[in-house]
Amino acid sequence: MYGTETYTIMIPSIFLVLAFCDVLSVYSQVAKKPNIVVIMADDMGSHDMSFLGMNQFYTPNIDAMAAHGTIMNHHYTPNLCTPSRAAFLTGRDPMNIGMQHYVIPNEEPWGLPLKEVLMPEVFRANGYKTHLVGKWHLGFHEKEFTPLNRGFDTHFGYYGGYISYYTHSTNCLILQGCNLGVDFRSGFKTNFTVNGRYATDLFTDEAIRRIEEHDESKGLFLVISHLAAHTGSETDPLEAPPEIVEKFNYIQDENRRKYAAMVYKLDQGIGKVFLSLKRKGILEDTIVLFYSDNGAPTRGIFSNAGSNYPLRGQKASPWEGGIRGTAVLWSKQIRKPGYVFDQVMSVTDWFPTFLKAANIKYCGKLDGIDLWDQIIGRRRMNIRRRIVHVLDEIFGYTSIRDAMWKYVNGTVQNGLNDVWLGTIGNETDGVTEHISVVKYSKVGQVLSKYFTITSEKLKKIKSKLKISCPSRTVIACNPLEKPCLFNINTDPCERINLADNYPKLMSYFDGLVAFMQWKAVPSARVAFPDPQSNPAFHNNTWTWWGSNDY
Numbered sequence: 431m432y433g434t435e436t437y438t439i440m441i442p443s444i445f446l447v448l449a450f451c452d453v454l455s456v457y458s459q460v461a462k463k464p465n466i467v468v469i470m471a472d473d474m475g476s477h478d479m480s481f482l483g484m485n486q487f488y489t490p491n492i493d494a495m496a497a498h499g500t501i502m503n504h505h506y507t508p509n510l511c512t513p514s515r516a517a518f519l520t521g522r523d524p525m526n527i528g529m530q531h532y533v534i535p536n537e538e539p540w541g542l543p544l545k546e547v548l549m550p551e552v553f554r555a556n557g558y559k560t561h562l563v564g565k566w567h568l569g570f571h572e573k574e575f576t577p578l579n580r581g582f583d584t585h586f587g588y589y590g591g592y593i594s595y596y597t598h599s600t601n602c603l604i605l606q607g608c609n610l611g612v613d614f615r616s617g618f619k620t621n622f623t624v625n626g627r628y629a630t631d632l633f634t635d636e637a638i639r640r641i642e643e644h645d646e647s648k649g650l651f652l653v654i655s656h657l658a659a660h661t662g663s664e665t666d667p668l669e670a671p672p673e674i675v676e677k678f679n680y681i682q683d684e685n686r687r688k689y690a691a692m693v694y695k696l697d698q699g700i701g702k703v704f705l706s707l708k709r710k711g712i713l714e715d716t717i718v719l720f721y722s723d724n725g726a727p728t729r730g731i732f733s734n735a736g737s738n739y740p741l742r743g744q745k746a747s748p749w750e751g752g753i754r755g756t757a758v759l760w761s762k763q764i765r766k767p768g769y770v771f772d773q774v775m776s777v778t779d780w781f782p783t784f785l786k787a788a789n790i791k792y793c794g795k796l797d798g799i800d801l802w803d804q805i806i807g808r809r810r811m812n813i814r815r816r817i818v819h820v821l822d823e824i825f826g827y828t829s830i831r832d833a834m835w836k837y838v839n840g841t842v843q844n845g846l847n848d849v850w851l852g853t854i855g856n857e858t859d860g861v862t863e864h865i866s867v868v869k870y871s872k873v874g875q876v877l878s879k880y881f882t883i884t885s886e887k888l889k890k891i892k893s894k895l896k897i898s899c900p901s902r903t904v905i906a907c908n909p910l911e912k913p914c915l916f917n918i919n920t921d922p923c924e925r926i927n928l929a930d931n932y933p934k935l936m937s938y939f940d941g942l943v944a945f946m947q948w949k950a951v952p953s954a955r956v957a958f959p960d961p962q963s964n965p966a967f968h969n970n971t972w973t974w975w976g977s978n979d980y
């Protein structure tokens with residue numbers, strides 16, 4: 431009778447597990463679901479927001495969001511587009527889902543593994559309409575990998591890493607002899623009719639349309655994943671409307687001038703999104719987050735003249751300049767406007783944090799932690815964090831933070847960009863009053879009824895956010911020779927290598943890395959560009975060449 435007994439005991443326990451762990455089922459019956467709007471910049475420099483003290487050009491709408499919202503001062507992302515977006519949408523560390531190595535070139539047949547559950551899937555199962563506007567970059571070689579099959583109800587934008595701002599086309603990254611391919615979709619259909627229109631405007635207009643047409647009996651989950659400030663066309667990378675570039679003609683460096691114009695368009699778009707939320711009457715029920723997927727590439731491939739100064743390094747490097755980017759969040763629930771949140775956090779934290787804000791129970795595996803109460807100021811506490819910024823077994827480099835310690839072993843490009851790049855930007859543009867541009871920005875006006883921004887307030891925020899590097903002589907680090915160690919609390923600029931002073935700490939980190947490498951899911955990258963992907967075979971478009979129906 432053993433068999434029967436086991437049987438009767440087994441059934442209910444399996445049943446229980448299923449009942450509690452059907453990851454997508456609806457649990458929450460919240461009366462009013464907060465809307466979630468995420469505005470993501472691409473490759474924008476971590477120093478390139480004027481509320482941080484950058485005074486070469488202004489970002490008035492972002493600044494107003496910061497002055498009215500919470501400023502995440504230690505917000506970490508992976509150092510490249512694909513891992514960063516994978517981490518955000520899954521709440522998992524890239525090394526736990528095979529996304530730790532490199533980005534997806536258009537012609538490589540791989541993507542974010544299909545077994546991973548994405549944030550929009552969970553929100554959709556809990557009564558939300560889910561929209562992706564703009565960039566995807568998590569794979570499209572087969573149709574199953576594209577956004578409409580990964581939890582988004584609608585998509586308007588592109589599948590690859592970047593497109594030209596006006597023609598919306600891209601060349602191959604690795605293969606030679608490809609045709610240029612259009613990479614722009616409305617849903618599953620390539621959209622040729624918007625050809626010639628500036629991508630940032632298209633994305634802003636689409637976001638506004640989604641807000642205006644939103645059915646308020648549902649929640650709104652809207653990700654606006656901008657092309658700006660990534661480079662566009664391969665032949666003319668920094669693209670912005672000439673009349674906007676003209677506004678910045680006081681900036682000497684032509685590339686920086688165009689970059690300022692690209693960021694200006696992005697900033698204006700944020701203003702329009704706030705205005706549209708207000709007109710629709712849903713602003714007070716909406717949480718708006720802004721951040722950049724990773725630091726700017728100041729030089730080299732896709733360099734956009736963005737600045738991460740005074741942080742070290744840039745996009746794709748193991749240094750703070752590639753991974754630390756300030757995020758700002760606005761919600762009416764925030765108790766103290768302009769609050770500088772000093773908790774070390776990871777982009778994987780947004781998934782659990784938004785779940786908490788929306789009161790959704792979810793039992794899938796997440797690596798991030800919920801920080802909602804801390805972010806809105808209902809609770810203050812500092813949680814010790816360990817964040818693996820990079821664990822790339824193929825390029826062979828590692829970047830980890832644990833409490834105040836940062837460990838770096840190995841690097842990319844032979845250390846070419848392991849230096850301090852970019853500009854402080856102390857050329858001023860004649861707009862003497864930062865406060866007035868912030869106040870009279872669209873975001874500033876829309877939010878003015880909640881709180882009055884003063885120049886004292888802006889000054890206080892700037893001084894709190896100022897990154898001070900030790901004036902001591904640099905103690906060199908060559909992570910190609912041996913691992914380095916920095917105290918990020920006292921040395922955010924990674925100038926003083928303390929590895930020789932802390933041998934025990936170094937062996938702790940060495941052991942940790944070995945353990946994590948053993949535990950990591952192997953990279954999902956299929957590093958074989960497939961000639962079949964060539965747009966020449968697909969009416970000069972980029973499409974899912976591995977699936978038959980297109």
Ligand SMILES: *[C@@H]1O[C@H](CO)[C@@H](O)[C@H](O)[C@H]1NC(C)=O
Nearest residue numbers: 616619620621622623624636
């Ligand atoms: C292309 O996008 C525009 C702007 O959203 C839209 O009006 C048009 O209907 C789209 N075309 C197709 C073929 O989907």
Ligand SMILES: *[C@@H]1O[C@H](CO)[C@@H](O)[C@H](O)[C@H]1NC(C)=O
Nearest residue numbers: 825826827839840913940943
């Ligand atoms: C540092 O990285 C190099 C290159 O990937 C590797 O060979 C070495 O084992 C690493 N050192 C430690 C202590 O992990």
Ligand SMILES: *[C@@H]1O[C@H](CO)[C@@H](O)[C@H](O)[C@H]1NC(C)=O
Nearest residue numbers: 486852853854855856857858
């Ligand atoms: C900033 O101003 C100082 C003094 O006017 C000047 O020496 C320096 O070169 C400027 N730096 C930048 C990055 O423009």
Ligand SMILES: *[C@@H]1O[C@H](CO)[C@@H](O)[C@H](O)[C@H]1NC(C)=O
Nearest residue numbers: 612620622968969970971980
């Ligand atoms: C092929 O591309 C052109 C634009 O270059 C477009 O007008 C046409 O509709 C496309 N054909 C098909 C079958 O998609």
